[in-house]
Amino acid sequence: MRMPFVFLAASLLFAATARAEISLNTLLDPIRTKHALPSLAAAVVKDGKLVAVGAVGVRVAGTTIPVTVDDRYHLGSDTKAMTATLAAMMVEEGKLSWNSTIGEVLGSDLPNLRPKFAAITLKELLSHTSGIPTDNEEIGKLYFSADAYEHTLKDWRLHMIDAWGSKHDPSFPASGKFQYSNLGYITAGAMIEKAADKPWERLMYERIYEPLGLATAGLGAQATFGLYDAPVGHRIEADGKITPMAWGESADLPASLGPAGLAHMSIKDFATWAGWIAGGGKRGPALVTPETLKILEAPAVSMEIKNPKPGTPKSGAYALGWGLSKFNWTEKPILTHNGSNGLNFASIAVDPDHDLAIVVTSNIGGQKVDEATLEVMKALYEEFEK
Structure with missing residues (x-):
């Protein structure tokens, strides 16, 4: 897996100068096909700049409607870091x-x-x-x-x-x-x-989405009711078949769970949020001070979870809204989190030491997408952490 991607990245570097970022589609599509996912998207931010992005597959299984890099994906528990950031704002303002x-x-x-x-x-x-x-x-x-x-x-x-x-x-x-x-x-x-x-819903828009310019960001199920204008979530049935869950109450968890995990946005906007974190809060906008951001990212408790379900941290430590995990492809623990409402999957990895952020999303949950995400993360981290 390593050598083909190195060749891909090298072959596209010259072309990328005209397009501003490398397309990841050639990397993503074989992984999506291997794990039988409806879609797969990923993006990389390095030193505050979007350097690579891609989205492959379809919005709805059984259709030919392609996903795009501007499509909204559900983030699940990756929302928790945003809730923790709102709490940090209240602490800085002396309200908590x-x-x-x-x-x-x-x-x-x-x-x-x-x-x-x-x-x-x-x-x-x-x-x-x-x-x-x-x-x-x-x-x-x-x-x-x-x-x-x-x-x-x-x-x-x-x-x-x-x-x-x-x-x-x-x-x-x-x-x-x-x-x-x-x-x-x-x-x-x-x-x-x-x-x-x-x-909380207004605070998300006013204090995080709008300052960061996350134009695609919203809350709840990602597709407009009655339209296939975003990758819809898919339920995995007992026989292994997948059922699109496009709209209504079955398309997401209840709205009252918002602070725990109901954000959605495009892979590019997700990368913008991740890149802001990777920069240590030193690049605008000033959501919280760099000192406060360090508090959010400091280990608070060790965690070891046996047989973790997709959407939950796996091992290492937990900070405030962030997990810290060392992978076999990282030198030391990095900030990470997974999110899933059972129908979608999103993962984020941030290495502030290298000012590097990687995000991966799909419109299905389960073990296969967890494996696919780790495969993508590994390839992208090894390529871009230099």
Whole structure:
């Protein structure tokens, strides 16, 4: 795999001077075909510049509608780093601190929280050390409750926090243990909303999407209702067949889960976000200071997950919205995260030491796309980290 890509990159370097970036399609299409994916997209930012990008395959399995580099892809839990960045903005503005507790921020709205739950801090929520468990049947019933449609997203988030936190203590008594928790990020999102006095959704647009110029960025299912204007997610059936899940409630997780993972955007805009992170916050816009960004990226807890599902960090350490993992093709741990709503997949790898960012997306979930993504990441990192 290594030698053909080296040849590809070298053969295209001269042509790329006229086009501004190298096309990755020749690399991506054999990998997409090998793993039987509807589509596959990737982009590389080096020293703040988009140097390579590509998108191959179709928006909907069984059709001939090709994907493009401007198509919107679902990012899943890669949204968590954006939520953590919003929290950092609130800390810089003095509206929250890393040690602000759920009770201090939300106690007036949720007076019945159990004391140990109310004592969980913002930093513990963002680092998955809060003791709030990974999604289970009881939490799932809160996410998918029909009652949610009778409330605003802000109010339903508060309801879910109250429903859990008034009945359950953290599953371990103090921070220091990693336990991946979407409900923890929903809770952090509610704390951000309270501090900013604005919905999390508006903050995403006003404080991240618009300053970075992410024109394709949005929230929820990526295709416009009734149109195939983006790569739609695909469900893998028990017999291995795939079913397009284009629109409506089945096309994404409930909207109240936004802070945990409902962003979407093109591979190029995803790369812009990743490139901003790779630059250490020293290139504009000034979302947060470089010093604060270092806090977000500092290891907070070690993590070892057996048989990880696609969309969750695998091993290494977890910071605030970021995993830190050492691959067999990196010298040391780099910032990374996967995201999946079960129908789509997105992965990000950032190496600030080399000012390098790589993003990969697909419109299907599962083990095959996880393997394909790692194959793409390895080839691109080895080519561009120099």
